[in-house]
Amino acid sequence: MNATQPIKIAILAMGGEGGGVLADWIVDLGEHNGYIAQTTSVPGVAQRTGATIYYVELYPEARAKADGGKPVLALMPLPGDVDLVLASELMEAGRAVQRGLVTQDRTTLIASTHRVYSIAEKSAMGDGRVDSQQLVNHANKAAKRFIRFDMAQAAEQAGSVISAVLFGALAGSGVLPFSRAQFEATVERGGVGVKPSLKAFGGAFEWVQSGSEADAPTAALPARAAPAPKDPQVRALVERVQREFPEFAHFLLLEGVRRLIDYQDVAYAGIYLDRMAKVHALQLNDGGRLVESTARHLALWMSYEDTARVAALKTRSTRFERVRSESSAKADQVVAINEYMHPRLQEICETLPGGIGRWLMNSGVPRRIVERMTQKGRVVQTSSVHGYLLLRCVAAAARWRRSTTRFAEENRFIEQWLERIAQTAAINPALALEIAECQRLVKGYSDTHVRGLRNYELVMGAAQRAGSALAPATLRELRDAALADEHGNKLRDVLARYALA
Structure with missing residues (x-):
């Protein structure tokens, strides 16, 4: 950091995560230890449910007196002119990088790696989630130093909030010219939730001080134990799955059975297995991909959201x-x-x-x-x-x-879908798999379901007109276009390009 410039800190947090408290702690820390401090807040975009940028500048009081006046401190961060960025969530760290607040020659970035999905990610027709690993990679390249771990989990384990974890990670980083005792004294002066805050602070401080600045390796998942339901009817379904279907499909099929019993009843889950038995009877040499895909999507469709x-x-x-x-x-x-x-x-x-x-x-x-x-x-x-x-x-x-x-209508669509899969599998197994994946278009309820079903019918109509000559990659492109645009504009463009409209 430049000795003649203030220490410049940007905090990116969403509503309820204590971004304002964290900014106040940093101001209090500076003011009690010989610094002039100023904080401002800039409201963020609505898609991030109240995301806000808090900006803090710290300037040594002794230097200000030596210069013969008070320093003029900025009200908002500028690209390429920030020493420290604190982000309460991974996407907020990505936004800081996108705005140019994180630079390789200067900025220390401290961020939690957990995700709170944006409205755009959650409302997308397909999987609209941003790749978390790509966010981490970009942030790592952009920052001089990138300190990261799941701070939401650390806060939950300590019974505190994420702002206390960020404060501890900040102390452990050694970027600011203050001791651990001075940081902890700041938390104590707050007077609210001191004990859990100090616990969360201490855990984060020790984590960063130990040199573990990235996520801890994920422990191997334990082997899944076979379910042993007490109800005789449910137990009969579990035994049927284990007896009639290959082992690779057991997990998905049992999850489907569990979901449909919860959705309706045991008899309804039995219908699910009856339908899956017909798919398994096709005996395709595709490594079980069609059985797995159909098992997943059939369970989702049979538990449609009314x-x-x-x-x-x-x-x-x-x-x-x-x-x-x-x-x-x-x-x-x-x-x-x-x-x-x-x-x-x-x-x-x-x-x-x-x-x-x-x-x-x-x-x-x-x-x-x-x-x-x-x-x-x-x-x-x-x-x-x-x-x-x-x-x-x-x-x-x-x-x-x-x-x-509604049940009659959904049932009709499901039977047509299964029949189309079976007919296509006999001629083109790869195309049958793409047809099974087209169930992804039908989801949600109300207007979302109406739009998804409309796109599904357009895609299936095109597949029926083209017949078995349709390339699997073309059907996949049609499906991806439908998922990319809920209004169907991209899908119509692709249909026109392949003369399938």
């Missing part, structure tokens, strides 16, 4: 526990969970028993009344008794799911 499924997932005890854990709420704090719900008439009709649903969809006055009532969305607080019971009533609709129009 309103009953969504309501059941939103009212599970494990979800309440996860939200409380992720919000770092204390035992005596009340956590309120608000759900925004905007069901369309079609979704309501699909949730009702088939006869009632069809009547409502084709009715006059009743249909208009329901449409008027659902024109605007409403907020339901699932953490309240009324909101919880309301969604539990919706979840109870799963008992007549098999009689709904």
